[in-house]
Amino acid sequence: ISGYGDKWTLTAVDPDTRTRLEALGYIDAAPTDTPTARLGGPLRDVKDMLAVKQLGNEITAGLALGRLERAPAIAMTRELVRQSPESAAFHFRLGTLLLENGDMAEAVAALSEAVRRRPDQAEAHTNLAQALIRVGRMEDALPEFRAAISLAPDLAAALLGLGSAL
Numbered sequence: 180i181s182g183y184g185d186k187w188t189l190t191a192v193d194p195d196t197r198t199r200l201e202a203l204g205y206i207d208a209a210p211t212d213t214p215t216a217r218l219g220g221p222l223r224d225v226k227d228m229l230a231v232k233q234l235g236n237e238i239t240a241g242l243a244l245g246r247l248e249r250a251p252a253i254a255m256t257r258e259l260v261r262q263s264p265e266s267a268a269f270h271f272r273l274g275t276l277l278l279e280n281g282d283m284a285e286a287v288a289a290l291s292e293a294v295r296r297r298p299d300q301a302e303a304h305t306n307l308a309q310a311l312i313r314v315g316r317m318e319d320a321l322p323e324f325r326a327a328i329s330l331a332p333d334l335a336a337a338l339l340g341l342g343s344a345l
Contacts, residue, residue: 201268203232228263230262231259231262231263234255234258234259234262235259235269235272237255238252238255238256238259238272249276249279249280250280252276253273253276253277253280253282256269256272256273256276257273259272259273260273260289265296266296267292267293267296267297267300267303268293268297270289270290270292270293270296271289271290271293271297271300271302271303271306273289274286274287274288274289274290274292274293274303274306274307274310275290275306277289277310278290278306278309278310278313283310283313283314284314286306286310287307287310287311287314287316290303290306290307290310291307293307294307294323298326299330300330301326301327301328301330301331301334301337302327302331302334302336304323304324304326304327304330304337305323305324305327305334305336305337305340307320307323308320308321308323308324308327308337308340308341308344309336309340311323312340312344317344320340320344321341321344321345324337324340324341324344325341327340328341
């Protein structure tokens with residue numbers, strides 16, 4: 180959305196720019212069935228997202244540097260999801276941490292939400308499939324692996340997961 184005064188227009192954001200803006204935390208994924216989503220989604224005011232982005236950066240850095248244990252990282256990521264529930268990336272991060280922590284039921288819920296919000300993310304499908312297998316839902320996992328492979332044919336985790344599941 181761009182404009183001045185009382186004249187506002189919807190402006191499409193190309194996919195590459197949208198991905199970069201999402202990675203920086205400037206915009207979040209929106210439901211795909213709205214007119215603004217089809218034009219690239221609504222842009223959130225970066226000032227409103229600054230604290231959320233800083234928390235996300237703190238989690239990323241803490242985990243990467245080994246300064247943050249998984250339990251506090253999960254608690255902090257739950258806060259990210261609470262503050263920005265529309266973010267598929269935050270649901271994915273939470274689901275992945277829960278998967279690594281062995282909290283399969285919660286991992287399935289978080290990763291299902293990530294896939295619902297961003298069905299184009301192969302890694303989310305793969306992690307969801309892995310969590311589904313670990314809760315005994317093999318038949319539900321197979322389509323997730325296949326979706327991941329259709330999105331990213333060279334994604335080793337999806338290929339190995341599907342091969343193991345079959």
